[in-house]
Amino acid sequence: MSYPHANPLVSPPPPQQLLQDVRLPSVAHIRAFEAAVRSGSFERASDELAVTPSAVGKRVAALESLLGVKLLCRVGRGVEPTPAGREYLDQVSVALGLLTRSTFHRRASAAQQRLRVTLPPTFAREVLIPHLAEFTGAHPEIELELMLSIPYLDISAPGCDLEIRFGEGPFDALECERLVDEPVFPACSPAFLARQGGLASPRDLRKEFLLRCPLEPWQPWLAQAGIDWPDPDSGHRIVDLGMMLEAAITHQGIALARRSLARRALKEGQLVQLFAIQARPKFSYFVCWHRKHGIDEAKGHFIDWLKAICARAAAPTSAAP
Template identity: 35%
Template sequence: MRRRLPPLNALRAFEAGAGHLNFTRAAEELSVTPTAISHQVRQLEEWFGLPLFKRGSRRLSLTEAGAQLYPVVAEALDRIAESACRIRGQPDRPTLTVSVTPTFGSRWLAARLGKFWIEHPEIDLRVHHSVHLVDFKRDDVDLAVRWGLGAWPGTVSERLMDAVAMPLCSPALLTGPHPLREPVDLEHHVLLHEKDRQEWTEWLIAAGLDDAPGRRGPVIDDPNSLVRAAIAGHGVFLGSVTMMNAELDSGALVAPFARAGGPEPAYFLVRPDDASPGRAAHAFREFILAETGAGE
């Protein structure tokens, strides 16, 4: 049976352009010029008889037809590449790099990664831990999990789980010369910081207190060391009850008082808003939404 197919080179150009939503980056991927990508896409649009991209003054986006075509073409090209590599004896494993906060990675994700590997052995997953925001244009990262309010410029954020921060400390700090009973008592204690001092400063302001204590205290960017310091009675840190439930249940940590008011942060799955997720990124997204219950 003779198949009536669009020009295959044009399909490759379209898939790269749709993946990046940028013809310059698509050209770099295929080692051609942006003009060549644009020409191939125009040829494909003429073949279909309708536009596949919306060409704005600053950015590209897919039309309804383009959005229908992209996942089909991407999957077909992926399967061709995988089959070719198997035939040549060189199994091809798509690489997926995910950046997560150290707390989320060590206290939630690590215990669940085995399930993802069983479901997707074909994906070469690389998990990078960082407390800093990802620059998707500079860093070699496909997806990120970050804690905050989800309003990061240039990104698409999907809420995964609530993670309201509360002061947590050793029960030893509830007694002594300056027992922790009210938020104002924090001025007598060391405040521990994971990333920077902004989170404590914002919490104190939300509690109606002077933010001066929040501008001092050690910064410990390893969450396990931070928690151990708090358990040892060396200070108070802002932690998510969701992530610290084991220590709270055992009594190693306590929440001396209720959280302050203000915005409620959460963990978000983050990706760049100028590129469509590939098959590996889509698989991880489906996995993490299912595990957190955010996809229900």
């Protein structure tokens, strides 16, 4: 580096002193700014950077605070650079290009794709995770990021590519496919059944035996069994399918179960199915995606695989006792 008009007998300032006078922002803040300008909105930038739109906005705000200038301005639902922002982008684009081209910063596989999926906890634990190695083996180029949702709240997680939803469907602003049609049936622990001296028919049920869960109402099964009862209105109300099944496993009553979620407990003898009567439930699992984003190859592979394992998980293993 040369210094105009410098005295040749005087050494230039050391690099450490020069760096002390420079305010260097983080690369994450510069990338957020560059992506917002290029895509025209925080929302599209968030999809690219795999963070929330709020996080993109905060990174740009931090960069503006560090530089002491306004870089972006709102235009309708998008953003565009200010004159200072355009000038700054011209200056940092070269540096970003150099960093991007470095082989040390590249992933091992350039074809690696990331898929962000939100799903309910019980479905994740009992259906997806036990078979996840199959998907990894079939599609090593797809990296999954799994995030838990709350089934009882109809809220989309920001930045997700696919959602597993539990409900009646369809859902606002989402395209969806039902993952599997499976019936529901009563189930309890062998110890609970022994305490009752056995149950010969559905008429032997008592309302206080039935575990309450708004995600799995009893009325469809009761109607199928020819019992003119409303849903039970007393006793603990459990707003989670996994907790309801755990209550049944620990001898606290009879749960309305579906095989995809109760398969392991049934196989291990923690639960037994009562009666051969099954009914179509009110709610089902759906895989959903935003209409504006559509289905790409990675999403298609994951949806096809997920529907296949759901069908296997819901398949009957033996006749009901």
